[in-house]
Amino acid sequence: MIFINSIILMGALGLVFGTFLAFAAKKFEVKEDPRLTKIMEALPGVNCGACGYPGCEAFAKAVLKGDAPHDGCLPGKRQGVPDKIKNILEE
């Protein structure tokens, strides 16, 4: 009984907080450059930091600013990421 109560409680709490956060994320949405989302989707998304930036989002922002080279993403080099970035930036 305790077992089931615990599961129900944790599940309910997770649902409540998750919904609250989803609502907050929608309400306080920050309009970002659509190319940023496209570049982030092209990246592997591993957040390994091999590019020298704290996470994939930071690298994508640096690429948009022109600070980072297109082939800065090490795991992405094999997956054709530099070409994808070139296409996105040329659009």
Place this chain on the structure above:
Amino acid sequence: MKIFLIFMSAILVNNFVLQRFLGICPFLGVSKKIDTAVGMSLAVIFVMVLASVITWLLNGLLVLMGLSFLKTIVFILVIASLVQFVEIFLKKVSPGLYEALGIFLPLITTNCAILGLALLNIQNNYGLLETIFNSLGAGFGFGLALILFAGIREQLDFADIPKPFKGLAGTLITAGILSMAFVGFSGMIKL
């Protein structure tokens, strides 16, 4: 009267950073400049008060259901959600502060001062009003320690410090001395 004593005790006598040694990570990490220290303190006060109230209420529910053993994980869930909300809010309202705080904003989740505060409220059997004032005091105490230390560090940047003491070494020693100074407050308030 007791509420006022709890409030003052949390700020001075039992300062969360300098007496209880909780929340040292942001204390050392965000205290380089006074501006970021103030921003961080406000975020922490907000999270502390809200987290304490919500966890206090949820603890009532847990005790009712006989699930007190879930305290730790439920409290962490509450704190993590609140910090995520603060992140979302700050990113929209003050992107400058968001970038300045960097990784230390999500690290508030792992700040043991917040969980410690929530657990202490339960341990001391505080009512709701006492909980609120304890958290306000804890938050202000954290802010006080942080801003004081930021001021000291900003001044130390101009001082002529011998090479072995430069950087983190000197910072840690200074933190210890500041903590010793706060020991002067002990015994001032008997709760």
